[in-house]
Amino acid sequence: MARELTTLVTGGRFYEGPRWHDGQWWVSDFYRRAVYTVTPEGVETHQFDVEEQPSGMGWLPDGSLVVVSMKDRHLLRRGPDGVVEHYADLSAVAGGHLNDMVVDDRGRVYVGNFGFDLMGGDGMATASLARVDPDGTVTVVAEGLNFPNGSVITPDGTTLVVAETTGAGFVAFTIADDGSLVDRRVWGSMGEVPETTDVMEALGAGLPAPDGCTLDAEGHIWFADAIGARVARVAPGGEIAESVPMPEGLGAFACQLGGSDGRTLLICAAPDFFEHNRANAEEAVLLTMRVDVPHAGRP
Template sequence: MTLATLLTGGSFFEGPRWHQGHWWVSDFYRGTVSQVSTSGEETVVLEVPTQPSGSGRLPDGSLVVVSMTDQRLLRWDGSELATYAALAPYCGGLLNDLVVDAAGHVFVGDFGFDLMGGGTPGPASLKRVDPDGSITVVAEDLLFPNGMVITDDGSTLLVGETFGNRYTAFGLAVDGSLSNRRVWAEFGPVPTGGTLDELLGQLVVAPDGCTGDAEGHVWVADAVGGRAVRVAPGGAVVEEVRAPDGLGVYACALGGDDGRTLLLCCAPDFLEHNRRPVREAVLLTTEVTVPHAGRP
């Protein structure tokens, strides 16, 4: 596949989404949420100095975005940015990625431990924020829950576990309740060990940001492999897009007018002390055959 450069000059791009003819993307260390045209023109829409990440759209069209370091969800209605949910009491680490279902339930995970500070890796929970503002822990013992996909029929929530070598699936009901927890894709044994380095060395695919397609597959940013892979149910890798030498891939999204443009968020690594002072992150695109489906 041929890769084209859409945008340069980021610190660490994450949470890419396609919405109404534009890409939307967060940049951790610039503290921005931007709209990016298909020709690569960036417009900063929001400033979130507490580190923005995943985002989604509520049924009324407003944007909800993760504020990582203070563990809040923010809501932007087009003019005002306000706290939508305060999740610190439910988190063991930085708040991370999210997905919103058709009824407006927001599912969001956290790191589970102090990743950048050298903390001991541990499990994390998945939280659901309902339209009335109530917060419920809907799943526990997830190994770094990260990017998520809701299937096109709305019946299944897929959660990537970065340090679990897997995707976990849940049945998703209209009221936002989850059931029938199971492994949807398994890339290798569950890693063991008490340090980040030990875990990283055992990862076959480290699911990060992801996006679903119309054949029920998931394009996955492999945070340790320098690539995005298209994964079939069960875990078989059926396609692969490799980043240029020296870059990792940390999130991806399908979009474009026909849903067949795959956007990759790339940077040399994911370490805050390396990424914060420089502007080496890039957005790359390529074309795929099967279009986007599902959420986000």
């Protein structure tokens, strides 16, 4: 069936890390270097600045917000009192900018990184996934990931699924009681990735490039295809169940299910993801789309 896309907000630079929390949307804007809230009616409000570029975010059990600070490879914590402070330093374990993240029900943060300097033109390298415990301890829990990006945790809290943007698929882990990740397996493969260290060659192979993503109650994942200018719903195993193209001239880079009934998909869209194009242009938008199956799990 055809899906209707509605524009909620215009004038951003590059939206990422969308979340639904306490009756409103939360989003990062890379190049305005700030976190914003957006009401269901589209009223955007500046919340706080992240000078080293915000990305993924999530809430701890005490109500604090944790947000990625990409370029210095730190996590920041905004407490219930509104004070923003340093939370964890991941610079020793991240091979590139920090990226998206997810928080489990015990307040453990799982966060990925690029693995290489994407904007600087470095050759591709694999990346690690780190866990940050509530006391701020940083532990590498997985290695050898192909640009770990959007991540989800199943409703029972036992499975972490991570999008691999340059790996054309998703990898899953069982979350052990101590927070370690075991039983690594392919959750869904959408094609065989070419053997290359050239990121544009890899992304130009025509395979899906899953970016930000969100889990639904049937165990499918909606993901933004960073190369395919679409959002798609993928089943466990990798079969695409539904695909919705973006309006002409826009790509999709993150999405999240939310709204009062969990059936609104918020999409972060922009003409491209290149920093030199997006840093000063106010062409990013937030789109919404109604879906049939509601949100599940985290974030």
